Amino acid sequence: MDAVEVKDLKRYFKVYKKEAGLAGSLTSFFARKYEDVKAVDGISFKIREGELVGFIGPNGAGKTTTLKCLSGLLYPTSGNVKVLGYTPFERKDSFLKQIALIMGQRNQLWWDLPPIESFILNREIYEVPPDRFKKTLDTLVDLLDVSDILKTPVKKLSLGQRMKCEFIASVLHSPHVLFLDEPTLGLDVVMQKILREFIKEYNKRYGATIILTSHYMRDVEALCKRIIIINYGKILFDGKLSDLVKKHAPYRVVKVTLQREVGAQEMESFGELKSFTYPEAVISVPYERISDVSAQILKELPVEDVTIEEPEIEDIIREIFEKEK
Amino acid sequence: MSGANEGSLMKLSKYYLIARNTWDETLVYRLNFVMWRVRVILGILTMYFLWLALLPPGQNILGYTRELMLTYILGTSLINSIVISSRTYEVGDHINSGNLSNFLIRPINYFGYWFARDLGDKAMNIVFSASELTILFFILKPPLFIQSDISLIMLTLVSCAFALVLYFIINFLLGSIGFWSPEVWAPRFIFITVLTFFSGGLFPLDILPKPIFSALSLLPFTYLLFFPLKIYLGQLATYEIIRGILISSVWIVILSQVLRFVWQRGLRVYTAYGR
Numbered sequence: 393m394d395a396v397e398v399k400d401l402k403r404y405f406k407v408y409k410k411e412a413g414l415a416g417s418l419t420s421f422f423a424r425k426y427e428d429v430k431a432v433d434g435i436s437f438k439i440r441e442g443e444l445v446g447f448i449g450p451n452g453a454g455k456t457t458t459l460k461c462l463s464g465l466l467y468p469t470s471g472n473v474k475v476l477g478y479t480p481f482e483r484k485d486s487f488l489k490q491i492a493l494i495m496g497q498r499n500q501l502w503w504d505l506p507p508i509e510s511f512i513l514n515r516e517i518y519e520v521p522p523d524r525f526k527k528t529l530d531t532l533v534d535l536l537d538v539s540d541i542l543k544t545p546v547k548k549l550s551l552g553q554r555m556k557c558e559f560i561a562s563v564l565h566s567p568h569v570l571f572l573d574e575p576t577l578g579l580d581v582v583m584q585k586i587l588r589e590f591i592k593e594y595n596k597r598y599g600a601t602i603i604l605t606s607h608y609m610r611d612v613e614a615l616c617k618r619i620i621i622i623n624y625g626k627i628l629f630d631g632k633l634s635d636l637v638k639k640h641a642p643y644r645v646v647k648v649t650l651q652r653e654v655g656a657q658e659m660e661s662f663g664e665l666k667s668f669t670y671p672e673a674v675i676s677v678p679y680e681r682i683s684d685v686s687a688q689i690l691k692e693l694p695v696e697d698v699t700i701e702e703p704e705i706e707d708i709i710r711e712i713f714e715k716e717k
Numbered sequence: 718m719s720g721a722n723e724g725s726l727m728k729l730s731k732y733y734l735i736a737r738n739t740w741d742e743t744l745v746y747r748l749n750f751v752m753w754r755v756r757v758i759l760g761i762l763t764m765y766f767l768w769l770a771l772l773p774p775g776q777n778i779l780g781y782t783r784e785l786m787l788t789y790i791l792g793t794s795l796i797n798s799i800v801i802s803s804r805t806y807e808v809g810d811h812i813n814s815g816n817l818s819n820f821l822i823r824p825i826n827y828f829g830y831w832f833a834r835d836l837g838d839k840a841m842n843i844v845f846s847a848s849e850l851t852i853l854f855f856i857l858k859p860p861l862f863i864q865s866d867i868s869l870i871m872l873t874l875v876s877c878a879f880a881l882v883l884y885f886i887i888n889f890l891l892g893s894i895g896f897w898s899p900e901v902w903a904p905r906f907i908f909i910t911v912l913t914f915f916s917g918g919l920f921p922l923d924i925l926p927k928p929i930f931s932a933l934s935l936l937p938f939t940y941l942l943f944f945p946l947k948i949y950l951g952q953l954a955t956y957e958i959i960r961g962i963l964i965s966s967v968w969i970v971i972l973s974q975v976l977r978f979v980w981q982r983g984l985r986v987y988t989a990y991g992r
Contacts, residue, residue, distance in 0.1 A: 401978055464821070464822060464823055465818055465821055465822060465988060466988050467988060480879065481930050483821065483822075485824040488822060488823060488824040491822070492822075493822050495818070498815065498816070498818065498819060498821045499816075501817075502738055502742065504741075504742045504745040504746070505738055505741055505745075508736075509738055509748075511742070513731060513735065513738065516730045516731035516734055517731045517824060517825050518823075518824065519728075545745070583859045699808065
């Protein structure tokens with residue numbers, strides 16, 4: 393059975409337009425100009441039970457809006473959305489008990505109380521039988537290594553510890569579908585890794601359908617076999633991650649900090665010069681040539697610092713766009 | 718044990734936990750809470766000594782002897798804890814911060830959540846108010862009027878229950894302003910000032926000129942503090958008590974319909990902007 397079925401989903405927002413200045417304020421008081429922002433502009437896809445899918449796109453692409461339509465927080469302007477056979481926006485209790493939505497910066501834990509109190513409250517809200525609750529809680533606490541902070545008030549926990557507890561609180565009821573909106577946003581590298589491992593393990597162990605949005609390539613690389621690229625409210629790519637990387641991003645980004653001035657032409661000999669403002673230069677180098685070229689750069693250029701990075705997903709998407717044009 | 722019974726008990730347990738968590742939260746901010754109570758007591762004492770001076774023994778103003786007036790003033794503290802103490806004004810913050818979304822995606826009744834939260838808050842305030850009044854009783858030895866008619870005490874409690882629900886709805890409506898305006902604090906502040914006066918929190922409303930008082934008794938605010946206290950003081954005829962409870966009920970029905978309408982509209986706006 394398909395856990396998620398979306399057909400031609402559209403979500404437009406009305407946004408007020410106001411001209412700058414006093415004249416603008418007066419005009420907008422009498423005659424407000426609306427503009428339709430097409431956050432989601434006709435997307436369709438299906439997700440099977442147990443799949444781990446990543447929605448990626450730059451900020452403003454429509455990822456969060458799509459997730460909110462899937463979880464029932466927004467109603468579609470038009471189109472059809474079905475999750476686990478339910479219409480999300482009706483927000484039936486039986487639907488809500490099977491899903492969970494984690495939005496990076498949003499907290500559900502009671503701030504002044506220990507996390508365990510919020511966990512117990514969730515147990516009652518979702519009507520989880522006590523023995524199943526205990527088993528799930530023990531497993532999760534073990535997976536995320538938080539047994540020593542269960543009784544510490546949430547306000548005294550570090551951001552990482554808090555996020556771990558937020559995660560636990562959100563999946564205590566063993567949801568069939570888990571929506572994650574930018575789950576690793578703002579976390580340090582170690583915590584990002586821990587959470588990614590957790591999400592992966594959770595999907596494996598419980599067979600939950602997991603849909604996450606992110607603009608970090610690393611999140612998506614680590615977790616999702618299937619990705620859906622979305623931008624300007626439309627799906628640009630829906631398929632295996634490996635296909636995408638092979639097809640669109642077979643290069644690495646080399647950032648060089650120079651000690652002395654070097655001519656642009658010389659920089660270009662190493663690869664595609666993306667930007668050059670002394671002392672920083674950004675060069676795009678094909679993946680297969682990266683070791684040779686980096687060795688060359690270190691040998692031939694007066695280098696202060698070099699970093700080799702994967703292309704940002706925003707850059708990949710921008711390039712996909714430019715190719716579309 | 719029948720499955721149906723278990724089900725409905727389980728459904729209430731989450732609200733009990735919410736009330737209890739609210740109680741625990743208050744304990745965390747002990748100092749804040751104590752300072753708040755000190756403020757309340759100071760207010761009560763000010764009014765108390767004012768009327769103590771205005772009403773020498775044996776005198777009465779507009780039907781209020783010293784005993785009745787002082788009992789009224791001290792009584793407002795207790796009734797305040799039962800009826801007025803509330804956290805529901807935070808609804809506005811929930812809306813503006815987007816925290817409301819956390820509740821929309823959970824199988825929990827949002828109104829039930831706030832009602833349970835209020836009960837936790839009221840419980841803490843009642844405990845403190847009762848203790849304070851006991852202490853004041855021993856220090857000041859005020860000439861009090863103690864109601865001996867059990868049925869009147871019961872009716873006072875009944876009217877408090879109605880007042881509790883009525884104020885809950887009013888507060889929720891105030892919080893719903895958050896759907897249309899980021900500024901919830903200012904209207905709330907104005908409202909509380911107005912409310913304290915119109916509910917009889919400063920002095921018994923029937924010492925006002927009759928036409929004004931008659932107009933006020935059509936508004937819901939009179940039934941929050943003044944009405945329960947009047948029942949306790951034994952100053953109302955049975956038909957007046959029944960009439961008061963009826964008017965409270967009518968207001969509850971009217972305002973809950975308004976709330977339902979406002980809330981439906983508000984949710985449309987909230988979900989339209991996708992916060």
